[in-house]
Amino acid sequence: MPRFQHIAHPTMTDPTPVTPARPELPDHLSADPRSPFHVAAAFEHDIGIRFNDKERSDVEEYCVSEGWVKVPAGKARDRFGRPLTIKLKGRVEAFYR
Structure with missing residues (x-):
């Protein structure tokens, strides 16, 4: 009759939770999937x-090195139904929450 060996569960031996690695945030990032600056990861x-x-919380696109963000301009829409954006200049910091 075969004997079963006790195999430790990986989470029982390692108390740290396993989290997927976050990619480094780029200098220029866009929320629009058609943009060349969109990084899905x-x-x-x-x-x-x-x-x-x-x-x-309303930023559509940002560039840290140039110091600007693009945000929607009220409820205005272009002819394709996308929000019109305005560029605001200042100090920009991007981070993971």
């Missing part, structure tokens, strides 16, 4: 943008 995690020391 970055959007698998929650991204935060701090603009002039205030956290913003």
